[in-house]
Amino acid sequence: MVRKITFGALWLGFVTYAFLLAPPTQPVTFELIKNLCIGQWQDINPLVIALFYLMGIWPIIYSALVFINGREQKIPAWPFAIASFAVGIFALLPYLAMREPNKQFVGKKNAFIKVLDSHLLGIILTVATVILVTFGLRGGDWGNFVQQWQTSRFIHVMSIDFCLLCLLFPTLLRDDMACRGWQNPQFFWLIALLPLFGPLIYLCVRPPLPEVGTETILY
Numbered sequence: 001m002v003r004k005i006t007f008g009a010l011w012l013g014f015v016t017y018a019f020l021l022a023p024p025t026q027p028v029t030f031e032l033i034k035n036l037c038i039g040q041w042q043d044i045n046p047l048v049i050a051l052f053y054l055m056g057i058w059p060i061i062y063s064a065l066v067f068i069n070g071r072e073q074k075i076p077a078w079p080f081a082i083a084s085f086a087v088g089i090f091a092l093l094p095y096l097a098m099r100e101p102n103k104q105f106v107g108k109k110n111a112f113i114k115v116l117d118s119h120l121l122g123i124i125l126t127v128a129t130v131i132l133v134t135f136g137l138r139g140g141d142w143g144n145f146v147q148q149w150q151t152s153r154f155i156h157v158m159s160i161d162f163c164l165l166c167l168l169f170p171t172l173l174r175d176d177m178a179c180r181g182w183q184n185p186q187f188f189w190l191i192a193l194l195p196l197f198g199p200l201i202y203l204c205v206r207p208p209l210p211e212v213g214t215e216t217i218l219y
Contacts, residue, residue, distance in 0.1 A: 050136025
């Protein structure tokens with residue numbers, strides 16, 4: 001119950017902050033989002049470009065855990081996972097609040113679970129992340145980014161969203177490790193305390209899920 005209240009309060013607090021206390025939405029925000037989506041990056045700070053696309057990497061990282069963990073949950077994981085591609089942690093926090101601890105994977109892996117469980121997915125995501133981070137750090141203007149963070153709701157909230165995604169990943173990590181029969185507290189803390197690249201390393205090296213019983217409906 002304490003966990004549910006904590007996640008619920010965090011979700012409510014972030015929503016309140018994002019819409020009432022964060023910097024105002026700038027007139028150019030929707031034009032900026034459109035240009036980021038279609039690849040028209042002229043005059044856009046590379047740090048903003050990298051952050052925007054990293055926010056597309058995070059939902060895939062979380063999906064690689066929540067679709068597996070969600071199989072035995074009372075609530076389906078897929079609506080929250082899909083919505084997270086658009087609104088990030090705003091969508092995932094309600095699922096984290098309502099889910100129950102689940103340390104066992106029951107049934108066989110279907111094609112979708114096999115993709116999410118594969119090391120290849122982790123490697124692809126890691127390569128893409130390295131490219132994005134390198135691009136942002138090498139060409140980015142930190143002074144401009146700080147200014148945008150202070151004046152633009154989109155940049156401000158997206159940055160906090162990114163930090164929360166890093167911070168909350170361990171809430172799913174322990175159960176995912178348990179599903180694989182992997183008891184390694186030192187490795188858990190290494191992954192938990194290494195932002196972004198810790199979860200990517202985990203996807204690249206975690207043992208495959210054991211298959212127990214028969215195929216069940218994917219949630």
